[in-house]
Amino acid sequence: MILKQASWSMIGSIYGFVVGFFLKIYLINAVGTEGYGKYIIAMGVISTITAFIALSIPQVLLRFLPAYIEKKEYEKASNLASFSLQFLLGIGSIVALLVFLFHNQISLIFHDHDKLLSLVIMFSAFYIPLSLYQSIMSASYRSLLKIREIILYGTFVMITLRALSVFIIYSFATSIYYFIFIELITQLIVLYLLTKKFDTSKFTFFKPFPMKEIIQDKQIIDYGKKMYFYALIGIAGGYTISLIMSLYLPASDIGIYAILGTLGGLTAFLLNNLNSVFAPVISKYHAAGEIEKLGMLFKDTTFVINIVSAPFIVLLILFSHDILSLYGHHVSDYTLALAVLILGSYYNLFVGNSGMLLLMGGWENDEIKIKIGNTIFLILSSLIFISEFGLIAAVWISTVSSFLVNSFHVFFIKKRFGFTPWEKYSLFIFIATIGVIYYFGFRTFPYKYSIFDYIWVGLLVPLAYWLPFYKKIMAIIKTIKENK
Template structure:
């Protein structure tokens, strides 16, 4: 387990640092967009972007996960290349067709379903973005399959958000508001795709693809990937159907407020994503060698660190929810309760760790499909019931309950099949540090008449110091030291 943990820690630290930078830049972009456009216009953009993102999940045909599962096992480079080209060709074809369909139905969606004619033009402009999102996800799959995520992270988390910010601000001051934001998304994403094509696809020869043997491989990849199409779609419904239903039942302003709450409340997802990025290919190899004990050890360490990081961010959110939301404008303050509820859902997700990847990469993708269908249906039902009554808080509660159920089922299935779970006595230290530090900060905050910048810095400093002292009082495990060492080395190199 030691070598795998070192490899995952080093690679994940790249993703970890990249995700932190990307999330920070993403927050800056959303801060500018929300403040400059206002909750209503920002909400319209986010509603359309959610629709486009939802469609793009189906257009990649689950092949991003198929690439991750098959490329690490394939020793023949020509066969690996043929799988990659097949995935891109199939996704490009189907996403182009769907783009044309969305263009044709844009007016019906805007006027009849969402009751907002202003959304029509945004839908027209953003429909082709389906193709770009599908391609980006496939490139991510290729980099992950080769355990070479650095270049993708640099582009995805540094280059793309930086250019979005610069282009949007420039265009905004030239008089372009929401159209400036759309152009910023297109230019930055197209430049990134150009880079990925040059670095990955330039040396792959298409004439070697359609052999009889390769076609047989394509069928095998599709057989594996097909259930993952619905899994991706259902997972999106679990996490994003609330945005679509707020647009249907409420209005664009509520969509804008809730979108900001979701973006902040799910900030901590980068921790689990960072580990999952490199853990998925490792699972495939370990399981094929029947090294279940190794999988359990990695599962325990990754889940504990994911939970630890999420608890720290969750503490900050529950302590300063109103102060955080008002940064985006006074009209966003009403989303502070929804923010806390969304953060609780993310905390539940982190406490289960990479259970879904373990199920998928050990040959049971259908388990994930069934779980996703059940929880997606539950989420829709809860949203339909709660949003008309409780507004955006109802949407947050619906998502929280759906996420909790989904993760509980995944955890039970992993234990039932492999007899492993991620929990041990080390988790007591994590929870104890969280409870004591959070209570201390909330008590100190309530003693102030108001929280200014200096008080905020002081409270955050007290929180981090107390958390570290309480967590480390009983000693730090060798796995903790290994991950910390890899992360610190990577940060120093930056």
């Protein structure tokens, strides 16, 4: 079941990345890196606020709903789901109104009297309740292992509608705030579909506000407090670099960093989607004490995400100059910065779902310790180096942070569970990919690619990765078929 659901996540992730890649090129060429940078600043503010008020409730749902459903405690599941959705919609709407009213004051933190940034922050306020609503719906679908529905509506429908709207509207528009309207409308459509299609046979979201039942559940409250503390650390660590860059660097640099982050984070969208499948299964296996099965699953999922994405990382490195030039001629000067980010994000991929395994496997305290240390590192290094060295400092800080966090993940997983994310196949892939990143990413090659080069290299690289592991890949495919 896990691999079958993961295959849906992979398909949706690849579709989302490909469409999003061309969409972002089109959008940035229409609004410029400065306009896009102001959108990124606003999204950093809104995302920070949203994470702060979410109280880690989606993580609580992922932890408890699968267990309630497994035990057929549907009343408890309905109480938790109803409280979560109603509470977050209420508080999210109040905070969105405050941001809408005080958008001018918020924008002054970053830039003096910037009318466009102020408008972007004002309109972005409506993301807050919608994002909270979507986080609850996604966690609920994942708890039921209904990944296909999330991919269908939350990826295919949403991304397709957004892309078509952007290509139509930005054929004549040039301001970034039209993109915000597009995102809000498409998100409303997707939320309507997710709500309408939700299977309420196990639990519902519309019980009268069951506040008393949830507050009296000490296990939920204790776990929620711990996860909220974890979320606060995540807020500080997750947005430190972008927020400090917003204080010291021009909006155009913020836009370029966002472009590099999107490309350098090629692996992140695959890993995040696999985490969405993996989280409830970890909870289930851990509760049943099936640690050996969990270890085998961990190694297989790590191999899957490596073998799928490593060839694309290599192609990204080989064609990095040409790809960056699509966003603007001046952006192609940042190939080294992109290689640095890719190095860090690939190591994140190499260790697989390690953070999620600690979090959902009962070792939240280890994950919190790692996040605290990483947050301290990010804040101190960002304050010291970004104002002095600018964009290149930000990419190195991000990569070093990735190596530190993921290395500690592996250490604690080995200590707590007795296994690592790797088997021999994953190690071979890692060595080959790191070699290519270093050789082609950190050196300058004046070679000009032709259309024919794109074709034969684009075919050769995936084959070079997939043919040596043919038997392993077929074994995984067989497992997927057996679990249909």
